[in-house]
Amino acid sequence: MTPERALVARELLAFYAEAGVDALVGEAPIDRLAATQVDLPPEAPSTQPRERPLPVFSPAATALPVAQPGPAAPDIAVMAARDAARSAATLDDLRAMLANFEGCALRMTAKQLVFADGNPQSRVMFVGEAPGREEDLEGLPFVGRSGKLLDLMMRAIGLDRTGAYIANIIPWRPPGNRTPTPQESQICLPFIQRQIELANPDILVCLGGPSAQTLLGVKEGIKRTRGKWFAFQTGTREIKAIATFHPAYLLRSPLEKRFAWRDFLSIKKALDAV
Numbered sequence: 001m002t003p004e005r006a007l008v009a010r011e012l013l014a015f016y017a018e019a020g021v022d023a024l025v026g027e028a029p030i031d032r033l034a035a036t037q038v039d040l041p042p043e044a045p046s047t048q049p050r051e052r053p054l055p056v057f058s059p060a061a062t063a064l065p066v067a068q069p070g071p072a073a074p075d076i077a078v079m080a081a082r083d084a085a086r087s088a089a090t091l092d093d094l095r096a097m098l099a100n101f102e103g104c105a106l107r108m109t110a111k112q113l114v115f116a117d118g119n120p121q122s123r124v125m126f127v128g129e130a131p132g133r134e135e136d137l138e139g140l141p142f143v144g145r146s147g148k149l150l151d152l153m154m155r156a157i158g159l160d161r162t163g164a165y166i167a168n169i170i171p172w173r174p175p176g177n178r179t180p181t182p183q184e185s186q187i188c189l190p191f192i193q194r195q196i197e198l199a200n201p202d203i204l205v206c207l208g209g210p211s212a213q214t215l216l217g218v219k220e221g222i223k224r225t226r227g228k229w230f231a232f233q234t235g236t237r238e239i240k241a242i243a244t245f246h247p248a249y250l251l252r253s254p255l256e257k258r259f260a261w262r263d264f265l266s267i268k269k270a271l272d273a274v
Contacts, residue, residue: 074183077103081187085194104187106172112139116167125165125201129210130180136173141166146247157268165199169214185214197234202274204232204239208246227263
């Protein structure tokens with residue numbers, strides 16, 4: 001080998017080493033793990049095109065994902081709520097339908113249904129917006145601090161829970177006591193409307209602005225709405241309705257209790273007049 005060829009060979013080996021080539025491979029494949037080695041002559045190149053294997057599809061890999069059960073779209077849930085509420089013949093029927101109703105996602109996060117408390121045969125019905133933590137634990141509306149204040153306010157005009165019926169527009173506690181969304185209120189609205197119709201009170205008291213806006217259709221805030229009388233149509237009769245401050249608001253703003261007292265005096269006067 002001439003010095004020139006030796007130099008070229010060394011440079012080529014150095015190139016292979018830098019490229020990561022550290023083993024020599026012959027032209028014919030050899031199974032070095034086999035117990036015996038058999039030298040096979042190299043195959044002649046074939047002139048036929050090589051066939052590619054067809055891909056194998058696994059049913060598990062190609063199956064479409066299965067839709068998980070969940071609440072229906074808001075408009076569908078509202079229609080389902082209307083149909084279910086309309087078919088309830090009694091308050092017990094309505095409670096059972098709500099316990100099995102899956103159109104509102106709040107039932108998935110709440111501990112239990114908070115349907116009502118008090119006497120459904122009474123002449124006055126109080127309706128708030130939604131239950132809180134204590135209500136969710138006990139399954140009864142207005143049993144926390146605001147409920148105790150409501151009891152005192154009722155007692156001041158000669159009422160208690162045996163002489164009043166108490167419920168909420170939404171019967172499930174929103175997570176973290178957040179404000180219910182308009183969609184959630186609309187989904188639950190047919191149920192509370194049917195609940196009022198079945199209880200059939202003489203006086204309907206909306207506790208707080210959201211209750212008044214949802215049930216009475218008013219647009220103004222509670223400070224402009226409270227103390228005024230409205231007509232609530234059940235479909236079978238007209239019920240006198242009034243809005244007042246929610247007890248939870250009065251706990252935060254005790255100076256407003258004087259206005260709530262006036263509203264309760266109006267309720268007592270209306271009850272005495274009927």
